[in-house]
Amino acid sequence: MMQRGSLKRAVALVIFALLSSLAAAETVDRLPERESFHLFLLVGQSNMAGRGIVEEQDRAPHPRVLTLTKEGQWAVAVDPIHFDKPVAGVGLGRTFGLMLAEENPEVTIGLIPCAVGGSAIAAWRPGAKWEQTGAYPYDDALRRTRRALQDGVLKGILWHQGESDSKPERAEAYPCALEELIERFRTDLSAPEVPFLIGQLGQFPDKPWDEGTKAVDEAQRAIAGSAPNAAFVSSDGLTCNKDGVHFDAPSLREFGRRYAEAYRAMGAPSGERPVLSLWPDKILGETDGPEETELSSRGDNVRRITDIEKPDITLYRAQAAETPSPAVLVCPGGGYRILAIDKEGSEVAEWLNRFGVTAVVLKYRVPDNREGAFQDAQRAMRLIRSHAEAWNIDPHRVGVIGFSAGGHLSARLSTGYRVRAYEPVDEWDELGCRPDFTILVYPAYLAGEDYQLAEELAVTPETPPA
Structure with a gap:
């Protein structure tokens, strides 16, 4: 029999999920001019999708920060913007969008959430299915981005992934897979110079890195330093949820700010x-x-x-x-x-x-x-x-x-x-x-x-x- 405390928590989670979905369903009728609508693709696994606990500040709308809903409609971005799993919560994408919107009063930011919890980099290939969720991560991201490109211009790709590839046998293949992924996205989206930002894996004291995680981190750093228009975003000092796997909400907001700073530091084309x-x-x-x-x-x-x-x-x-x-x-x-x-x-x-x-x-x-x-x-x-x-x-x-x-x-x-x-x-x-x-x-x-x-x-x- 379910304990009273557990029942209350379960009911609260259901109510919260319903309220969040209602808030996210507020679609936008009028979009800005295409050149002023800057699109950013959010890809990777659960730490990109976000598992932070949603608070009131995460539901405050900004009229120039939008998200592409699961149904392919533009809506004002309130967390959670991802929908890969029912546990989706605060992510880094919305804060990233808020930062850019505040810095650029002339533009509207369009977020394209496509991260899939648990997905290994092998799932981010054409035709690959991620059995855990039944999604086709790469194909879905391509389809949704092409839909978004009808309304705006792609300005960046934000990537956070690697936890599922930290086992030694997967980590060895990670450098080539990530290089191919960057090239594939840019080719398939006809955006050969689009900035690609790579976020560092979590550095949590209670979960020290093994050799496979170190290898993934080394590969991400090296590729961010060698690939054109790429950047590495540090996770130094960020903290985790009680699960010890996912960043907590304050850290994800900070991570979003760091992604925005890295993007600005790359410099925009003239x-x-x-x-x-x-x-x-x-x-x-x-x-x-x-x-x-x-x-x-x-x-x-x-x-x-x-x-x-x-x-x-x-x-x-x-x-x-x-x-x-x-x-x-x-x-x-x-x-x-x-x-x-x-x-x-x-x-x-x-x-x-x-x-x-x-x-x-x-x-x-x-x-x-x-x-x-x-x-x-x-x-x-x-x-x-x-x-x-x-x-x-x-x-x-x-x-x-x-x-x-x-x-x-x-x-x-x-x-x-x-x-x-x-x-x-x-x-x-x-x-x-x-x-x-x-x-x-x-x-x-x-x-x-x-x-x-x-x-x-x-x-x-x-x-x-x-």
């Missing part, structure tokens, strides 16, 4: 970085000039663009951190006629990212539009501060760096921040445009007549440090 127009179309209006032009190469590996009539900023976010990071507005040079957009723009931004600094590359109006460029620089500084919370930057540590003509523009921004270069467009123009620090690299046009400082560059005690 075409995928958030780009914000500086001005509403009604401000600039229609132009009769040519569209943005990329000039022919001079054989010096410098990419030059001109005819910029619609200025914008491109965000290069630093790796996620607990505290807001400093930010730098990057102003490329080019004599106010062209912009050396890579050498003095994107390459500088990526270099700053390595030091935990968020960078924003300014594409200002050229050619021969110094006043327009000055307006663009002021507006860019205000837009950066307006997005401080969303981009996790400190609005009181926003500087500017400029090269050549971009150095002159940076100096003018730093000395002329009190000048109202344009009439306010929106509430963001109430924010200050004074940089907190200035870096001038081989700046041009600083000298006026008699080699004195140009008159538009009036240095005062309030001028930011340079």
Whole structure:
């Protein structure tokens, strides 16, 4: 006969499962534009599916974090998002999605849960069936991802698996199997460069690793270091449920954050970085000039663009951190006629990212539009501060760096921040445009007549440090 305490627990589990399924069934009627819907495939075994105990925070919806349900419909993601077994609970995927959504206000995250508890890597081959659940892990993941790709763009694959391959006879074959899996996913999904993130197995004190587990860990580390666009996500310090096998809910949330940090550290391709127009179309209006032009190469590996009539900023976010990071507005040079957009723009931004600094590359109006460029620089500084919370930057540590003509523009921004270069467009123009620090690299046009400082560059005690 069932004890009273056991009966209560059983009833509670049934009620909880029903409530969770009802919450997860809230489908979404309207999806974002396809290019703004970033998809992430979640694959592996039970520690990817998640066995953490669901709490209230795990059921709080985020309008831009969605999941593909078992029925192939998009719904707001609340845990559990996996459905491989009735014991599915908190996983790492939802926190991963929340992190990316908070960092990228312009996109919606779509999670594709496909992990299967207990599955060995041999089950992740075409046609292979996992008898324990009756699923076809690889085939099902492929089918569900192709369904999701009707609505969005695949941006990453998250993998956590290996416990079922830690026996010596399986561990020996694991390196080749994992390499083949990565290549197969990328080929079958027509995504040859999609990032592939590999999570480390649990390191639980009461369950020390044997030689097979060590071999799997070594293989995962090696492949993450050698395969293109792959990363290894550490499980250091994470703790387990009472079963000694699965990560507990707090650790899975932390693991999700680590996956997000690893993904951000990999860097997004240039075409995928958030780009914000500086001005509403009604401000600039229609132009009769040519569209943005990329000039022919001079054989010096410098990419030059001109005819910029619609200025914008491109965000290069630093790796996620607990505290807001400093930010730098990057102003490329080019004599106010062209912009050396890579050498003095994107390459500088990526270099700053390595030091935990968020960078924003300014594409200002050229050619021969110094006043327009000055307006663009002021507006860019205000837009950066307006997005401080969303981009996790400190609005009181926003500087500017400029090269050549971009150095002159940076100096003018730093000395002329009190000048109202344009009439306010929106509430963001109430924010200050004074940089907190200035870096001038081989700046041009600083000298006026008699080699004195140009008159538009009036240095005062309030001028930011340079």
